[in-house]
Amino acid sequence: MDRYLLVVSTVCFLAAVVHTAIELRAGVFRPMRFNFFAVALGFIFQTAFLSVRGHQLGRCPLTNLFEVFIFLAWSVAAIYMLVGPGYRLSLMGAFTAPLVVLLQGFALIALIDVRHPAKLRANPWLEFHASISLVAYGVFALACIAGVMYLVQERQLKTHQLYSIFYHLPPLTDLFAAITRLLWWGFVLYTLGIVSGFFTGHPLPRVQVVAAIGVWLLYAVILQGRHLRWLAPKRVAALCIIGFSAAVTLLWGITFTAEMNPLP
């Protein structure tokens, strides 16, 4: 039954995507309230789903790949709701919604909602580790989206080909400032996630730990490069996309391994 909440949530995000597509096609795109409200409504249904599922499980709903995808989509929407209006990145909703639709759509269609036969024991450290890491992934996802927006605008400015969407993108310098802030937030949260992983009381698979530290190092290098000014903004934006791709691959790997070798 809880899946219906998710279907409604996905429809809300899909409405934002379709609306944006129609507007862009007509060449009259405006970063209107519709996107924000559609995302907000979708977020409410996501939260309701996670709440219902959490009550059923008696713990944080992060027990299989399906729930991980939904939690990640929820993080992305939550961070957008936090930073989008604050940084006047209203257009980010147009970029956020497709990502959420992809994540939730895949989770709903693929047969990955496999319930554990036995009720899992609550482990606060493990739940903190998983949830904080996923929120960090959500922040990195937003940094990735801001990176795409930066590259789109940069490309149009360089080639002198300005399309309707150009006039709705935030200024390059504002966008870059938002990317930097998101990277810092994500980095701090991700660090907390990695550190808390060592307190879960379970032996951590070496490959996962190495891969997680690899992703952490990649973001550390991006931030260091930004701080020391030897990475140009365009490269930082491109690295945000690469970094998030690496993080998602790692997330998939971790969840897949965890499902193969479930924790007691």
Add this chain to the structure above:
Amino acid sequence: MNLFCIGLSHHTANVATREQFAGSATAESIVREAGCTEALLLTTCNRVEVYAVSHKRISTDEIARCLMRKIDTDPHDYARPFYRYEADKCVQHLFRVASALDSMVVGESEILGQAKKAYESARKSGAAGPCLHRLFQRAFRVAKQVRTHTEIARGAVSVGSVAVDLAQRIFGKLGDCKVLVLGAGETSERTARALVSRGARDLRVSNRSMDRACEVAQAVGGRTVPFEEWPTQCREIDILITSTASETPLLTRDKLAPMLRERLDRPLFIVDIAVPRDVDPSVNELEGVYLYDIDSIRSVAEQSLALRRQQVAAAEAIIAEHVTDFANSISQGLHHAARATEHPSLGENSLRASEL
């Protein structure tokens, strides 16, 4: 009761013809001479139009005669470029004019202000009564709706406004931007003024002739930089506007690249208005540098215009809705107007009431 519009514009007459009819008449004089109940004269550099209400039919020639500067000339010669719209067509035409669909530069913003001014002048003189009041108030509303609900006014279409628009797309607020004006020509001065009007405060002017540099610096509230020192400014400036008479490029990729290393995280926006160009085109390939020469600025302006033209259909749809709606109430409005003629000293309160 007839509602009509008689006029001529850049579509039907050249400037020599238009100037024959601009400036001599007033709304009051048209009411008096042509025998209209109400009249309003809209005169801009691109059009001379009379919007009027009358009991009897007034010919185009009569209005042309009222507008004409040289009364000894045969009015029939001049009446040819005039167009005439009546009732619904007149309403539609005014809505199109106010929404800048009929303008030379589609979507320009001046026409709405000019229409408001013309209305205000006619109202004050008593030439505009309740019928024109309702018509023009609705026209202003339509124009606002068109601007809000379509992208008819999107993008800039002149050199100065394109430059400022792009600068804002790159830097956001211009208050913290450092601007160097290289070469104190008229266009660069205009562009600098446009930047100042949008908040730019730190302006430096460099020119071979120091006197002219001082003049421009004073005009835009900036300071002068000796011409020999301008290259070093590239380390710290954010916007460079250049328009010197140099025959060879002053700024090349090799000169600029080392300076950019010190400012990697800050974009540099260059507007090169000079012909021949002051900045080597390969500079645009450098990371973080956005170079726009006069052709690319024109191309952006044309893209903006194309974008605006795409919006005409959407704007026409909004106008059509309002024309139908207004047509339903116009007979009632004309009835009110007929009554108003019996009370020529109609005040502002009555006008407001008629609008309500």
